[in-house]
Amino acid sequence: MLVRADFHIHSCVSPCASLEMSPAAIAEKAKEKGLDLVALTDHNTALNCPAFKANCAQQGLWSLYGMEVTSSEEAHLVCLFEDVETALEFSEFVYKYMPDIENKPEVFGDQVYVDENEEILGEVEKYLGNASGLSIDDVREEVFFRNGLFIPAHVDKPVFSIVSQLGFLPDATYTAIEVFNPANAKDYAKYPVISDSDAHYLDDVAKKQLYIDVEEKSFAALRDSLQNNRIVLK
Template identity: 55%
Template sequence: MPWFRADLHLHSCLSPCGDLECSPSAIAVTAKQRGLDLVALADHNSALNCPAFAEACRREGVAALYGIEATSREEVHLLCLFATVEQALDAGELFYRALADVQNIPAKLGDQVYVDVDENILGAVEKHLVGALDYSVDEICEAVNSRGGLFIPAHIDRSVNSMGSQLGFLPHAPYAAVEVTRSPCPLDTHDYTRICNSDAHFLDDIAMRWFAYEAETVSFAALRDALAAKRVRLSIES
């Protein structure tokens, strides 16, 4: 079976901490250049750039997933990845309603724009997206799994906004995988499949970390099976 290269944690110009150059189309072009087979957009608490990302990835011939990096009430970052744009937008609406009502100040906190595939600005999100949702880790996990998505705690070994920093341990729960940024991981990940992604906020950082999975096809279902069977290799371990 072939191996596919994936980077499933990318931010666009919708994330206030993301570079304005990171349009969905520029991300797709860069992903193609760097030899990625599967990419996922995961902006903070919003999926509004996923429609443009879908079109851009189709143009480039790169397979895509559509997601959100949700922030739980415990301030833990969580990757929520879906097979379709519609599923991501649906989860995104749910999350945005539960997001702390703090207005974004672009000049101070960064731009939060959503665009079309040709980089025309369609609008700006009003609430500051780097805030916490009024949902626990478990509630977000349930919302993602019940929508058929992949729930993956993000950068669990980081010193901020991680399972490690906020909870101090990794609970036993139905996670599709856990994301690490280094090896070995200081937390006990024995029960889980580990993956690593770039968490790129700038085009240059795309594929800085990636993982490969062994599957018949590049599809969402095949990825899910490969994760469940731990058929993965991490760039940080090769």
Template identity: 50%
Template sequence: MIIKCDFHIHSCVSPCGDLSMSPSYIAEVLAEKGVKLAALTDHNTALNCPAFAAACKKFGIAALYGMEVQSQEEVHVLSLFSDLQTALDFSNEIYDMLPPIMNNPEKTGDQVYVDENDDILGEVEKYLITSADLSIDDLEKRIHALGGLCIPAHVDRPAFSLMSQFGFIPEGNYDAVEVTRIPPVTTDPYTNKQVPLDTLHYHLTTSSDAHYPEHIARRPFDLDIGDIPLIKKDGTVNLDAVREGLSKRPTSASF
């Protein structure tokens, strides 16, 4: 079975996200665009994931829950879980590791989390687009210890990526890496021309990184999970099926 996926979506709790990006609205648009498996990945928080879970159930979308965590090195990493409570517990861990910089909504944007009816439940106090006190290596280990998926985000971008912070794609125990286009390219610093990006042996995904309604599902990817059931008996996404599908995704050596 091949399913259409989007693993990188921001909601209204991300300060750079539009206030119209409520979890219920996101799920509605995903359904309209034929996405069958999606993840909500706000900056350093999973507080809108409960509403996302309810909305995805309503629209028949399989849901993953997580965050786009910013590591000590200012690398953005997707942490994805099939269990909602695990995602929320990890969200609390990450929040405690953020610096004590308070958000100023007038300057940096609102950080509101809502219920399934779009009613505001509260506002996150700390500014969310900062680095957690956790290295990318330790972040990967923690995500996997909790049974989740670790996918470095937009590795081909000139900011907050493996390439921007390290200058190359380092070895790591990642389940995949996200790129903004396939085949991936980068800018040669000497010629300022685009050249192929070597992403080593990692399997590649694309996702929308949506912050606004028109961005939702703009870069979906197909996941071939074969005959493995996507949903387990307890109603959660079968991450073994997702891992199987990711293992079939192309690498940079495929081109």
């Protein structure tokens, strides 16, 4: 079965994302745009994932939980997990490696996490746009240890991508590679290639046309489809 997916969406806890990006609003927009499978990937935190899970369930969407980790090389890495608990545990782990620099909402934006009814639960203290102390290889190891999916983000972008930071894509294990411009997929054909919205605003959700052919709606089936390149990118 072909499912339409968007694996890279930011919510209001990402300092650079719009405050309108509550998990409830994202799930509603995802449903409206015809997505089947969505993942929440905020910068270096998974604190909005519990609400996201509830909101996606309300909309009948298949959801994954994770974050976009910034490595010490300042490369953005999409890390996805099957369940919220693992995502939250990984989030706590990464937070310990975030520099002790407080967020300044007036400069970088708010970092609020909410419940499924859009009620604010709290605010993250450290600036989440910063680089963690974990290298690309550290992040990969920690994600695979937790049975997650490891996807370098927008590798064709001139900033905050593995390629912009290292100058090339190291020959290593990746669940898939994310490109910002689907036309660049051919440059990374050695790996399964996906493209996501990287939405920071509601209207950008589902901006890319990504379809995955899965045997069934399960994390194992999804991993299998990604690894075997059963991907349609328009």
